[in-house]
Amino acid sequence: MIMGATALAGCVQIDTPDKPIEINLNINIRQEVVYRLDGDAKKLIEQNSEIF
Amino acid sequence: MGKNVMRMTKWKPTGLALAAVAATAAVAFAVPSAMAQRDPAYAAARAAGQVGEQPDGYLGFATAPTPAIRALVQDLNIKRKAAYTASAQSTGSTVEQFAFTSGCNLIAQTKPGEKYQTPSGAWKTRDGSPPERDARCP
Numbered sequence: 001m002i003m004g005a006t007a008l009a010g011c012v013q014i015d016t017p018d019k020p021i022e023i024n025l026n027i028n029i030r031q032e033v034v035y036r037l038d039g040d041a042k043k044l045i046e047q048n049s050e051i052f
Numbered sequence: 053m054g055k056n057v058m059r060m061t062k063w064k065p066t067g068l069a070l071a072a073v074a075a076t077a078a079v080a081f082a083v084p085s086a087m088a089q090r091d092p093a094y095a096a097a098r099a100a101g102q103v104g105e106q107p108d109g110y111l112g113f114a115t116a117p118t119p120a121i122r123a124l125v126q127d128l129n130i131k132r133k134a135a136y137t138a139s140a141q142s143t144g145s146t147v148e149q150f151a152f153t154s155g156c157n158l159i160a161q162t163k164p165g166e167k168y169q170t171p172s173g174a175w176k177t178r179d180g181s182p183p184e185r186d187a188r189c190p
Binding site (some may be wrong): 028029030031033034035036037038040041042044045048049050051052 | 088089090091128131132135136139142143145146148149150152153154156157158161187188189190
């Protein structure tokens with residue numbers, strides 16, 4: 001077990017990434033999409049006023 | 053007991069009874085318009101600034117909620133998600149995209165005194181000036 005782990009550890013190479021890791025949770029929401037959906041969002045809010 | 057039953061069986065429609073029927077019908081007609089209004093408890097929580105609009109299109113708590121307010125907001129957020137999901141499908145967008153766009157509008161529509169969350173996550177009380185919104189909001 002220990003022997004195997006040691007052998008495996010010998011094969012693992014960890015390099016630092018060239019570019020910084022960027023985590024942006026909002027990456028899927030682009031401004032052009034928001035502008036496109038704006039009219040439909042307004043309609044939804046108006047037609048379902050009891051939940052907004 | 054038996055006397056009461058007898059009396060009931062002999063009871064005939066009167067003007068009063070017809071008025072009662074008419075009143076019931078009026079209430080039945082009034083229900084659809086009442087459905088389109090905010091629940092009074094929700095309206096009160098909004099006005100009191102306990103509940104506010106988040107940039108993601110859902111309601112949040114500006115102050116620690118009571119169990120009743122927590123339950124009310126969870127229920128509304130579930131209904132909002134269902135509405136966003138249907139609209140996302142019909143517009144070919146994701147639920148998050150549609151919810152976010154709605155959030156832009158809902159924050160813009162807050163009334164003075166109501167709470168909203170800024171892009172940095174802070175809760176602010178709406179005043180006369182435009183609200184602080186995400187740069188992507190129209």
